[in-house]
Amino acid sequence: MRKCIYIFLFAVMLLPACLSAEVMEDRLDNGMKVLIIEDHKAPVATFQVWYKVGSRDEPAGKRGISHLLEHMMFKGTPKYGSKVFSQMIKNNGGVDNAFTTRDHTAYFQILSSDRLDISIELEADRMRNLLLDPKELEAEARVVMEERRLRTEDDPQNLLFEEVIAAAFKAHPYKYPVIGWMSDLSSIDRDDMADYYNKYYSPDNAFIIVVGDVDAGEVLKEIRAAFGPIPKGAARPEVATEEPEQSGEKRVYLEKEASLPYILIAYHVPNFPDEDSYALDVLSSILSGKSGRLYRNIINGDKVAVNAFGEYLSDYLDPMLFILGGTALPGKDIEEVETALIEEIEKIKRIPPLEREVQKARNQVEAAFIMGQDSLYSQARVIGSFEMLGGWRLKDRYVDGIRNVKPEDVQRVARKYFVKNNRTVGILMPRSNSKGKNMR
C-alpha cells in the first residue's frame, strides 16, 4: 500500500497497475467470483454480495419484483428468522443494507473485521434458503408502496425523471422504474417471488467483494466453506433488446403541485466502456462543478436557474442516457433554462473545450480515485460497479481512457449524440396549491 502511494507521486502513469495489484481474485467451482482487498487502516471490513439481476430482468405485470425481493431477503430463512441477520450485525456494532438498480441487486454489511464470519454464514444461508412467508410478503409489498409514495409520487422532480425515462425508451426495459408499479406490487404472490428467487439467486449469477482489515487467504477459505456447497443455477435468459434509434424529439409534460418549474433533457448515448464513453464523461465534468460551464454561464451568469446539471449515466449494462437538467430561478421561464442548457452544448459543438478544462477533468478523476479509497464501502462499490460491467479491471481502462481524451473528442461526441432527433425533453409545470389555506 505504501509503495503504491510513492509510485503514484513519482509516476502518475503507474497508478492503474498499482491500484489493480491490491485485488485478490478467485472463482469457486460453482462459478461464483470472489474479490478481496486488504485495507488495514481500521479494524473494520465491508462484505458485499452482488447479484446480476435488476428491474431489466422483470416480466410484464411484475415490475418491482427485484426490489421487493431485496426487501424479502431480510425476512429470514428456516435457520435465521426474520430480521435476525440485521439484528446480529447491529449487536456487533455494524450496519447492513441493500440496493437494487436496473441491472443488479447488492447486499452489504460494514462491521468489525473480526465478525466477518456472521456475514459469510448468513449471506450463504439466504442465497439458498429464503422463507418468503406469504404474510411477510404482503406486509412488505405495502412497505414498498409507501416507499414509492415517498420517493416518487410525492416528489415532483423524481416523478418527472420517471416520465422522461419512460418516454426516452420504447423497447428496452430500462423504461420501467426499479420501484415498480402499485398494481404490480400488489399482484406479486409467493409463487412469483419463489420462481424469481430460484432463477436469479445462485452463486454463478453473483459475486462477492470484501474490503477491509482482513487476511485475504483466511477469508477466502471461510467463503469457500460456506458458499462452495451451493449448486449452480439453471441457465437464465439474457435481455437481448436493443433500443432502436430515436428519430424525432419527444416531449413530455408533468403538472404537479410544485413551486418552481424543472426541466430534464435526455439524449441516448453509449455506455461504458464504449470508446466514446470517456469523452462523454469529460463533457459531464466540463459542465459540472462551481468552475464548470453550467454554473458559470447559466446559474451565475445569465441567472436563469437555481441549479443545473449535466449527468452522464454511464455505468449501465446497456446504453443509457446523458441528462441535462435544471430548476428555473423564481420569475424565470423554463424555456429560458432549456435554451441556455442546449446552448452550452452548441458552444462545444462550435469550439472544442480548452485543454485546461479537459486536464481538470483528468485531475478530478484521479483525485476521486484516491479520495474514494478513504471509505471501505465506496471502494467496494466502485469495484462492484466495474465488475458488473464486465470485470473490475475495467477500472484501469477507465482511468486510461479519461487520460487520453482530447478536446476534439469532446467536440466530436457533442456533435454525434446531442442532436434534436435524439432527445427527450420533460418539463414539470408547477400547479399552485389547490387545497386552500393552511389549517391550524
Place this chain on the structure above:
Amino acid sequence: MKKAILILMLLAVLAGNVSALDAERKVMDNGLIVLHSQRTNLPMVVVNLLIKASPLDVDAKKAGLADLTAGMLSEGTGRRTAEQISEEVEFIGAAIGADADDDYTTISMSVLKKDIDKGFDVFTDVLLNPVFPSKELENMQGRIVGSIRQSEEDPQYIAGVEFGKAVFGEHPYGRPVSGSVESVTVISRSDLVGFHRKYYAPNNSILSVVGDISSDELMDIMKKYFSGWTRRDIPMRPTYEVSVIDSPKIIKIDRELTQANIVLGHIGIERKDPDYHAVSVMNFILGGGGFSSRLMQRVRDELGLAYDVHSFFMSAKQKGYFQAGVQTKNEAANKVIREILVQIERMISEDVSKEELDGAKAYLTGSFPRRLDTMSKLSGLLAQVEFYGLGMSYEKDYIAGINKVTIEDVRRVANKYLYPDRYVLVVVADQDKAGIKDSP
C-alpha cells in the same frame, strides 16, 4: 435546524473502544486550537475548521446571516475572484466548502498531499480575506431564495420548519439555518463584513487536520498561512430560554400529497447533559435503532404502514429536541400517530427488556471503530469533541457512560424527557383524506 439529524449522528458516533482519537492538541499563540492526527494510508489530507459563529449570534431579523457569510467566503477575496477560487480548487480535484450549523460554522477541505500548499493557500485566503462583493452577494441571495422556494416542495422540509417554530419559539434553533426568504433578502454586505470581523477569530476556532501530513509539516503550514490571523475580543454569546409547552399543539398543513408527513416531538436535552448516555440508549430502543427499534418493528414490520419511521434526540449547545418522524399514506395517518404515542407511553410505563438494553448498548459501543474509519469522519469528530468540551478521553468516557446505563435509568429518563401529553405534532398531508383528529 437544517442538519439536525446529521449532528445527532456525528454525536452518537462517539462510541466504542479503539485508540482512534489519538490526536495531538496544541494551542497556538493566537489562541487557535489545533488538533492533528497523522494517517499515512492515503496521500491526502482532510481539514475542518470549526468557528464558534452560528445563528445563536444572529438577530431574528437577519436569520441566515451565519450561513450566508460562510457561503460567501469563496465568492471573492483580496487576491482572487470567485471564478479563480473555484477554478484553482477544482483543477486539482480538491474541495473546499463552508456552511453554518446550529452551534458553529465549519470550513472544510479535502486535498491530495501533493497539493497541500495550494490547498492551504486558497483555504486561508477565503478564511482571512473575503471581500463579499456586492454583485456576488446579490446573485447568491437570489439563488438562496430560489432554493428555499424549491425546498418548500418537500413536505419533510415544511414539517421540519413548522416543528422548529412551534417547539423553539424565539430561540434561534427554531429557525432554518439558511434563513427565510424575507430575512435573507434584507442582509447587506456590511452585515457580512461585520459578522466575519466579529466572530472569525483564531481564539474562537478549532482547526482539525487528519491525513498524510507530519507534525512538522503542519507547523510549517501554520506559520506560513495562519500567522497573520490575530486574536480578537469575541462578543458574549447570548443564551435563550425555551420551555416545554403545556398541552399538545397540532399543526395541519394541506397539500396535494399521497402521504402524510408526520413529525411529533418537543424540547430535549443539551449535549452536556449527564443523562445523555441513558437518553441515547432509551431512544435507540424507541426509534433510533433502525430495524431493531420498537417504532420500526411495529409500524413497518408488523403493520406495513411506512418505509421509514424513526426518533431521535438532537442535542446541541443550548438545549435540543426530541422528534419522531414518519411518512404514511394519508388514510393511515391517525393510526400511525396513535401508534407512536403508544410506544412513547410504553417507554414511560414499562421497563425495557434486558435483551433490548443489551442490544442497544452493544450497538452504541460496538459501532465506534466503524464511525471513525475515514479521515473525514475523524477530522469532523475531533473538532466536535473539542467544541462540546467532551475531552480527549471522550471515547473511554462514552463507552463507560453507555455501559453503565441500567433498565431503571432507561425508565427514569423516559419519564423525565418524553412528554406524551405536551408535544408538537405537525402533519403535512392531504387533510381531507388524512382527517387528523384533534386528540390523537
